[in-house]
Amino acid sequence: MSPHYFAKNSGMNCLSQMLNALEVQAGRDLTVGILKNSYYENVALIESEYVMAGDEPDGVDKYIADLKSKGKKLNVFVAEVHHNISATAHTYNKELIIGQVRRLMSEDCIETPFTLILDTTLDMTDSEDLKTILSTFSDEIESGTLAIVLLRSAQKYDFMGLDNYNGGVMSVYCEDDTFSRALECLSKPESQLHRQSLQGLLHFNKCSSTTLGDYRKLSVSNTMDTHRALDAGVLYKPDTENLIQISTTSDYELPFIDIKFSAELNKQQAFNVCNFITRAISTQKLFMQRPSFGFMYATGSTIPREDGLLYRINMGLDEHKRTFSIAETINLVGKLVNDVRDYVKVTCAEIGSEYSTFLTGDVLHEFLNSTDSQIFLEKSLMSTDYPDKIDKLLSDIIYPIIIALPD
Structure with a gap:
């Protein structure tokens, strides 16, 4: 699979632009789920109908019950394998994303097409978890029933701690015809990372990708x-x-x-x-x-x-x-x-x-x-x-x- 790559002004900007693009693609408001204790959970406080998934590492039972009680299905699920710092968590567990998504599918709780957005800011650059997720859902991606979006904040690692630069990196794995309108929105010139930060981001990732991985480790x-x-x-x-x-x-x-x-x-x-x-x-x-x-x-x-x-x-x-x-x-x-x-x-x-x-x-x-x-x-x-x-x-x-x- 060859993803579409995008560089935006921040990880949060990647998420907001992706949601906007998917909304344009759908032609209506989206039903969005956000993983409990994720970095983006505070966004959900604005929306009273959001219920967090992931009370257990692979448990979305309460989430499924809430969706069914409201007669809703998810368009988008925002999650992360490794949690960033949380305002409420007293313990941190690696999330079992494959099990969560498979359960949502088996309970008929997702729309077609469906998008899984993963914040990979704290993942290793050669993450086996992400490789497994992509390979597990490769058939769904190729058929157009599922898109997987990997996004991360570049300020944590990609600039080697030089946080006077902004940046967010996003890769979109999808069937192009199914998500053509969303890809068109993401490709608009005015929505891309500005030149100074883009130059630094490309330089570090092209010339020092191994070092960036060692930095994380x-x-x-x-x-x-x-x-x-x-x-x-x-x-x-x-x-x-x-x-x-x-x-x-x-x-x-x-x-x-x-x-x-x-x-x-x-x-x-x-x-x-x-x-x-x-x-x-x-x-x-x-x-x-x-x-x-x-x-x-x-x-x-x-x-x-x-x-x-x-x-x-x-x-x-x-x-x-x-x-x-x-x-x-x-x-x-x-x-x-x-x-x-x-x-x-x-x-x-x-x-x-x-x-x-x-x-x-x-x-x-x-x-x-x-x-x-x-x-x-x-x-x-x-x-x-x-x-x-x-x-x-x-x-x-x-x-x-x-x-x-x-x-």
């Missing part, structure tokens, strides 16, 4: 090494009481650490903890100063969500020694905030004050924004005598904060 390898070095005290599980709750993963091709927080902390209090993690890592000169869309360097950035925020760490291409140092720092910050929370509970019981979950956040807010926290960070957090240091911190600094807070 090293970024993922560093991230997985960091994940494996994290303690249980900072990882999410359904019954966890940890204040720091890092999403777990069974997908070993993710290039980021997704840090979420307990409901005990409001958005501002969670931000204070994010800032403290950044300071703890930056004190050791392990972070670059500027967060980046690219994954070249180790960076941290906060991402707002509806009920709080999350903190994304990209490990980049740094040597393994640095990645383990970052994991160790996160473990220690997680232990610190949990120790403070436990001390607040015990102290409230001792002084006859009613403990409230909000109190932990208030105490951390006061401490993390004080000069005492910076002193503790620089002199004590990474020292081998942490147990002695934390006892002194709790009695000399945290206790007065608790007493001073209003009832």
